[in-house]
Amino acid sequence: xxxxxxxxxxxxxxxxxxxxxxxxxxxxxxxxxxxxxxxxxxxxxxxxxxxxxxxxxxxxxxxxxxxxxxxxxxxxxxxxxxxxxxxxxxxxxxxxxxxxxxxxxxxxxxxxxxxxxxxxxxxxxxxxxxxxxxxxxxxxxx
Amino acid sequence: xxxxxxxxxxxxxxxxxxxxxxxxxxxxxxxxxxxxxxxxxxxxxxxxxxxxxxxxxxxxxxxxxxxxxxxxxxxxxxxxxxxxxxxxxxxxxxxxxxxxxxxxxxxxxxxxxxxxxxxxxxxxxxxxxxxxxxxxxxxxxx
Amino acid sequence: xxxxxxxxxxxxxxxxxxxxxxxxxxxxxxxxxxxxxxxxxxxxxxxxxxxxxxxxxxxxxxxxxxxxxxxxxxxxxxxx
Amino acid sequence: xxxxxxxxxxxxxxxxxxxxxxxxxxxxxxxxxxxxxxxxxxxxxxxxxxxxxxxxxxxxxxxxxxxxxxxxxxxxxxxx
Numbered sequence: 001x002x003x004x005x006x007x008x009x010x011x012x013x014x015x016x017x018x019x020x021x022x023x024x025x026x027x028x029x030x031x032x033x034x035x036x037x038x039x040x041x042x043x044x045x046x047x048x049x050x051x052x053x054x055x056x057x058x059x060x061x062x063x064x065x066x067x068x069x070x071x072x073x074x075x076x077x078x079x080x081x082x083x084x085x086x087x088x089x090x091x092x093x094x095x096x097x098x099x100x101x102x103x104x105x106x107x108x109x110x111x112x113x114x115x116x117x118x119x120x121x122x123x124x125x126x127x128x129x130x131x132x133x134x135x136x137x138x139x140x141x142x
Numbered sequence: 143x144x145x146x147x148x149x150x151x152x153x154x155x156x157x158x159x160x161x162x163x164x165x166x167x168x169x170x171x172x173x174x175x176x177x178x179x180x181x182x183x184x185x186x187x188x189x190x191x192x193x194x195x196x197x198x199x200x201x202x203x204x205x206x207x208x209x210x211x212x213x214x215x216x217x218x219x220x221x222x223x224x225x226x227x228x229x230x231x232x233x234x235x236x237x238x239x240x241x242x243x244x245x246x247x248x249x250x251x252x253x254x255x256x257x258x259x260x261x262x263x264x265x266x267x268x269x270x271x272x273x274x275x276x277x278x279x280x281x282x283x284x
Numbered sequence: 285x286x287x288x289x290x291x292x293x294x295x296x297x298x299x300x301x302x303x304x305x306x307x308x309x310x311x312x313x314x315x316x317x318x319x320x321x322x323x324x325x326x327x328x329x330x331x332x333x334x335x336x337x338x339x340x341x342x343x344x345x346x347x348x349x350x351x352x353x354x355x356x357x358x359x360x361x362x363x364x
Numbered sequence: 365x366x367x368x369x370x371x372x373x374x375x376x377x378x379x380x381x382x383x384x385x386x387x388x389x390x391x392x393x394x395x396x397x398x399x400x401x402x403x404x405x406x407x408x409x410x411x412x413x414x415x416x417x418x419x420x421x422x423x424x425x426x427x428x429x430x431x432x433x434x435x436x437x438x439x440x441x442x443x444x
Contacts, residue, residue, distance in 0.1 A: 055371055279292050
């Protein structure tokens with residue numbers, strides 16, 4: 001049996017091709033991916049750059065727990081959750097949640113659950129730097 | 143103003159990198175992608191190969207109409223809908239729906255709407271060839 | 285006279301991807317299925333599940349058919 | 365004595381990514397926030413919104429803290 005879930009937290013640019021390969025499965029008719037991207041503004045404030053800080057050891061364990069919940073709750077064949085940390089530029093990918101499943105309804109639901117859980121339960125913090133020289137630790141409202 | 147919606151129907155392998163480029167947008171924090179992949183079985187029957195036949199001129203117009211509905215109903219910044227036709231092998235991508243939006247809830251809803259509408263409203267037909275030598279024109283139940 | 289495009293199992297059962305039908309001047313979309321069934325008995329059983337497209341859009345049963353319209357029979361689709 | 369990991373704004377306000385706290389033997393997760401607030405007054409205002417993790421899992425307020433446990437303060441997260 002191949003590994004169903006793959007989770008990863010690292011400062012390197014996210015390898016989306018590796019995620020695609022992990023999700024490949026001949027019995028899965030549908031794949032749903034969520035990609036979270038660094039935006040150029042927070043509400044109306046222009047964002048120049050940001051860093052993600054992580055409690056890496058716990059973040060990986062939380063991602064594993066989220067992936068386990070997803071595979072227990074939906075009939076998924078593959079799950080990938082990868083979060084980048086360190087300094088990112090506008091437009092770069094911060095997080096990817098990928099799901100492969102025989103049927104698309106489950107894939108959508110599980111992927112949506114996954115990103116919501118990541119934003120709620122994983123010890124990673126975003127520090128945004130604004131064009132006016134200020135910066136701020138964000139908080140997800142979820 | 144850049145083009146928001148891109149639709150395409152063609153026999154070539156789907157260029158997922160081109161879709162990613164189309165979805166790039168600094169104001170969009172979330173991208174949701176659905177990829178429909180050729181499965182190795184239909185219910186319990188092993189599938190060897192299949193072709194998609196299209197009424198290509200109408201299929202493109204229906205995809206444009208679906209993309210327009212999506213951008214009218216949800217605050218999306220980019221939409222891509224690409225469907226492959228002709229002969230495909232198990233594991234190859236048949237369809238991709240990609241959406242970029244400032245907020246993830248809308249991206250998930252719009253992407254889900256898009257694939258459901260494609261399966262219901264676009265004149266494309268799948269002819270499956272089974273391991274036992276038989277073949278069949280499928281019908282989506284949706 | 286109207287040219288009608290056929291696809292998938294309808295095309296296979298009729299043995300052609302295009303057929304010509306003689307229709308009255310006041311013909312509507314709903315007249316296509318019986319006209320095809322009369323000429324292609326093998327196709328008759330699949331017509332009830334098919335939709336008619338006129339000029340690349342799904343037509344209501346009472347949509348009129350005019351000279352030069354692009355008419356097509358759309359059996360149940362299976363894209364995606 | 366317990367070593368407590370600090371992150372993000374808590375780390376910045378405390379001026380350190382790790383602090384040592386003297387806690388009674390029967391200390392529980394709920395005792396961490398007041399102990400930190402007493403030693404780092406600047407941190408006090410953000411502790412009410414923080415969660416405590418023990419051994420890399422979120423802890424209930426009454427989870428006991430044992431010698432050698434990995435304790436961390438988790439301010440509101442903003443990953444994703």
